[in-house]
Amino acid sequence: MSLLATNIPEIQLENVEMRYRAEAAEVLALHQVSLDIAKGEFVSLLGPSGCGKTTLLRLMADLIAPTGGNIVVAGKSAKEARLAQKYGIVFQSPVLYDWRKVKHNITLPLELMGVKKSIREERALELLDLVGLQSFADKYPWQLSGGMQQRVAIARALSMEPEILLMDEPFSALDEFTRERLNEELLSVWSKVQNTIVFVTHSIPESIFLSDRVFVLSPHPGRLSAVVEIPLPRPRTAEMRNSPEFFELIASIRDSFEGV
């Protein structure tokens, strides 16, 4: 996927800083983080616990506000981008409504925006198709496995056709095999939708498999310690996970962690 579809970055962070006051001390969760993400890119925020990657994502989503620095999302401030529904977000747990069927869970954002019922129903079918859950439209969330629930969550995040998809360790709670399969499915979905994805993970292989670039974050305080380009060709295939290039990339990323 091209890195430079346009020259104007889709997401831009400039000297972003995040301080918390916890108990007696002050915690510096993020220190002077600056990065650009281009339109149509798939990037990962990678790092161990405490490096601030989730914080960074939540800042982009305007779920929290930075204590310093500047954030621009799709040419607007983070808050404006949220109000304009420029992004969809997927969390570590699916957070589906137990009282709604799968298809109504998917169209929740559309309902909130006042989209007509007939359009919503069409959209639901399209999205179910996209994530491969056509026959589960009328099921309830608890009738699906964990992996399937996450796919529903992804479909929901895409329902508004957002330019950006923010994902906070969406597959961490799943087993390795399901996770690998979902990684491949995510890439397939992305190739059809062609938006920008920011993917938070603590798994080095996952970040390499999925992304165009990996932003490596180190903890204490949280900071950007490296940006690694992933020159593997697209579409990515399962076999690539065993290639020498893959392992080299793992090694180089591992080396770029500081203070871990």
Next chain:
Amino acid sequence: METNSVREASFIGSSGKDMAQPALTATQKNAVAVPKPAEATASRGGSRMLKRIFSPGVLLPVLAGVLFLGLWEFEFFHKIFDLKKYQLPLPTAIATTMRDNFSMLLSYTGYTLTEAVLGMLVGSAIGFLIALAATAWPRWGSGSLTLVAALNAVPIVALAPIMNLWFGDGIGSRIAIVTATTMAAMAINAYKGMAAIDPLALDLMHSYAAGKPAVFRYLRIQSSLPYVFTALKINATASMIGAIVGEFFFSSKGLGYLLSNSIKVAKMPLGWSCIVLAAIAGVLFYLVVERLEKVFIKWHPSQRK
């Protein structure tokens, strides 16, 4: 059938341990993507019915009950507590009285039940609105919650004369009593339900730029339903008690009235008949609410197989 027995003990102070699972916990089943087969309701053979009737869970209490009634009939308790038959009538005497006065007892039961149901509905509605207010405007609304909890502490027996003063001798005052006693349970429980939401679900709503009313409409109210039904179950029984106590003091109709009258004229079997019927009516009311619960929150973990 495994009795997840304690689950059914629905009380306010249960700190919602019943409903500890937030309604949005994902079931992390990483099995192959096959949804659970719709089993359960299918096989309803006659032999299954028979097994359920004769299971220890049903048989034991029934036997115990029969034993208890037997002892009672044969004046076992009279001997122990040194009671006379006129003080504690025999079950057969009670049954006879019930049969003889059946139509009156039935109509009175209906009367009392009406008071209980209406009062419960009004009280629960008000309680729900209070919980809504307390959730929507936390700083100022929660004051109303505290007041309602304090109201709950006022003994019913003090409420009865007050309501009688305010609403006269008619059915209105009893309904008012039941309303007052059912408000608190609903308010406290509904409030807990509206607040017991996965923080991620709130984040999600925030990411949809959904306003407060939308969050209520789409998320909070549905989430609170399990708690609301717990409160309704508590209120179902409390409302009968409230109605009867109300009638006990100021009424010319209904089970409470009959009970107090029977004691005054020392017609104990009739009094006991009232209690039996009140208990039955209470149980029926409770079962109806339980049935409704199955319909309205069929998605909740407590209702799934």
Next chain:
Amino acid sequence: MKGGSIFVRGRLLPLFVWIFGLLLIWEGTSWMLLHVVETPLAQSKLPYVHEVLSTLWKYSGTLLKEGAATFGNAGVGFLIGAVAGASLAVLMSLSKTIEQLTFPYAIASQMIPILGLAPIIYGIVRDEQTSRIIISGYITFFPVALNMLRGLRSVDPSALELMHSYAAKPWAVYWKLRFPAALPGLFGGLKIAAPLAVTGAILVELMGAQHGIGVIMLRNLYYGSSHTYMFWSTVIVGALLGIVSYWLISLIERLVAPWQPEFRPKGGSR
């Protein structure tokens, strides 16, 4: 004065405003009923707050004495019922048979208008003290039993396995694990039962006792509108008894089981 900021910032200010506002509305409505609408029995329906308070103060001695009588009996019954309930819960947790036997009756007993049973008990026993104790005990018994049972059951299976791996004796498992784990449930039941026990005690008094707050209440009710302030004072005392009993249990809970999440300081959001 800096101390004022906590008062203002916290939840206390709105509560005080609510209470004050309510009292104001009460007083205002009371005045209106008396002077404007001229409702009959206006002062009985909604008496002046200041009159009630002054009566409360004037007769505080009597009210306290009678209130203590009620509270005392309710307390004894409450204790007996609580012990009995807790014991039953332990038995139920030990034996499935006992549980199956007693559980349906436990539920059913909640349906019997216990407050309807009170007159019958009094009719049988004829002694006001004993009746109060019996009724309070009965009301306390089942909520405590059921909540305690839930508490005993709420033990994490992994914790039990751990005990098993330590080859701990059964009574040790009970004492060191199940019992402390059951305390929150127990206190939940106690908090519900405490005000109910007071209510039950008062109800018995209303059937013709000599002492207790309920007696004063009834007496003043029947004396009519001239005694309305005293009547309302007894209502307030009755309510206070209920509230005090609840607070007492909460206090004991805080001392005995302080580890519960609700007692932890509310941490800052992460």
